[in-house]
Amino acid sequence: MIIRKKFKFEGAHIVRNCSTNRCKKSIHGHSYIVEVFFTSNKLDNGYMILDFGLTKKHIENIIDSFDHAYSMWSEEKEEFKNFFKTNSERWIEMPVSPSAESYSLMFLKFIDHILKHTTFSNAEGDVLVTSVRVHETKTGYAEAFREDMELIELDIKKVVFSKEVINEWKEKDELIKILSF
């Protein structure tokens, strides 16, 4: 059995090295829809795979970090990155160019890590994230499955969130601890 929870964020980016000129050369934004799919080997005391409410803390924090934020590839010129870091509060520096594919793989890895380091207390089974689907526009999405995790080298510890982003995390200290493992 699979359950799905939807999230959203309004984000800006440039996707360097892609084929479309507008996409690789100009800052632009999207209203992203993120669908996260979960499964488990058993139901909890409420006959649920995972209470949707439990996704509204750390998992939502990670996805919402990208809301009203600029996602920048760490390979950008230092001058370019410094401009954003100096003039805009909400930014994320990431080791991969921010395509829909990268977001889906990155969220999959973050959510997998969060689930592995969360102790549930309502008799949940082994809850797994099976895939993450990131809709970049009304017509295009990328979906990353567990078997895709090795498609790119992406160490989530190398994703840097601005302090203003981190300061808005719910139960921030707990998430910082989880991300340190």
Ligand SMILES: Nc1nc2c(c(=O)[nH]1)N=C([C@H](O)[C@H](O)COP(=O)(O)OP(=O)(O)OP(=O)(O)O)CN2
């Ligand atoms: N496989 C991918 N292709 C493209 C991505 C991506 O992340 N993965 N991203 C872009 C751009 O970011 C672009 O803004 C979105 O492109 P597109 O779907 O072509 O959007 P349009 O609104 O221009 O097209 P419609 O067909 O009108 O929806 C490009 N490609």
